[in-house]
Amino acid sequence: MKGKAPFSRGRGQQGLQGHMQILRRPYLGRGLSDRTVDVLTSACRDSTQKQYVTSIRKWEQFCLHQNISYQTAGITDVLEFLSSLYFDQKLSYSAINTARSALSSYLAMNSELRSVGTHPLVSRFMKGVFNSNPPKPRYAGIWNxxxxxxxxxxxxxxxxxxxxxxxxxxxxxxxxxxxxxxxxxxxxxxxxxxxxxxxxxxxxxxxxxxxxxxxxxxxxxxxxxxxxxxxxxxxxxxxxxxxxxxxxxxxxxxxxxxxxxxxxxxxxxxxxxxxxxxxxxxxxxxxxxxxxxxxxxxxxxxxxxxxxxxxxxxxxxxxxxxxxxxxxxxxxxxxxxxxxxxxxxxxxx
Structure with missing residues (x-):
């Protein structure tokens, strides 16, 4: 998969099917039936799926630019990706945390990254993001x-x-x-x-x-x-x-x-x-x-x-x-x- 865009951006129903295919990819080729994969994918709500797809697309583009495999990248690559979201894209703690959760699901079958979301270095990185730029409520005050x-x-x-x-x-x-x-x-x-x-x-x-x-x-x-x-x-x-x-x-x-x-x-x-x-x-x-x-x-x-x-x-x-x-x-x-x-x-x- 190196050097090749792993997805195409569809629109309408075709785009929705493309989203589902992205989320289904980690489970394919493992002898699982389509209905079992459907249930595994349904672990995420519709709104969460949309957020995850956005993060996964960014991850795949990052891997493409770094000329590394988006499915077999290591923990160092994950940390550099999260770092790029923080420094280059100026994303909030919440958005970066969503990306972490998305990768935890997407890379769940990789032996090294079996629990990428709870990896000690990833957890420490997220704590650093939180301390450097803690999430803020949308409103400081409210209307009467x-x-x-x-x-x-x-x-x-x-x-x-x-x-x-x-x-x-x-x-x-x-x-x-x-x-x-x-x-x-x-x-x-x-x-x-x-x-x-x-x-x-x-x-x-x-x-x-x-x-x-x-x-x-x-x-x-x-x-x-x-x-x-x-x-x-x-x-x-x-x-x-x-x-x-x-x-x-x-x-x-x-x-x-x-x-x-x-x-x-x-x-x-x-x-x-x-x-x-x-x-x-x-x-x-x-x-x-x-x-x-x-x-x-x-x-x-x-x-x-x-x-x-x-x-x-x-x-x-x-x-x-x-x-x-x-x-x-x-x-x-x-x-x-x-x-x-x-x-x-x-x-x-």
Missing amino acids: VSEVFMLLRQWVPVASLSLAKLSLKLVMLMALVSAQRVQTLQKLRIDRMQVSADAIIFYVYDLLKHSRIGMTGCKVVFSAYPTDDRLCVVSHLSRYIDVTKALRGTESALFISHKKPHSKVSVQTISRWLKQVLGSAGIDTDKFKSHSTRAASTSAARAMDVPIDHILAAAGWSSELTFEKFYHKPISRLGVFADSVLSSVIVSP
């Missing part, structure tokens, strides 16, 4: 949820809202009072929904970002907020389901497009809706993206002295360290959690 709630309170009455505006308001309310990821909101289904007098519960069985062996799926509860119906997620959710009933046909996904053919929306669409609301509320969307709703809502709840276990349960975090390090920011029931977030809004007549 009151600014968004004040905007949403103006979008009334719910019965007169267009489907487009109702969609925007509902998805923002749901994001803030639940602190769920956009991915989770996109997975909500009306055929996995339980309605009671004061709450609507969704059961999510899909594989989520925080899913792991022994912990899959989740239950997302949206409680009524009788204190201010203008911010009540249950009343808006009920209205949304009524309005979309005649449009969705057999579509069971909660959020559908407000334009024909009214099909299930993507994660990117929901992110765009959230960002649109943030922009309308005067939030700097060049700085704060849709994911910032999690930091904004959990930080608001913490400022209202909501117990940390309520916050962790609502957001799906297992460790308080995750919240404190990446989400708890100073600010420029579910019950407890949702009501506290909503009550942080500045009361107006």
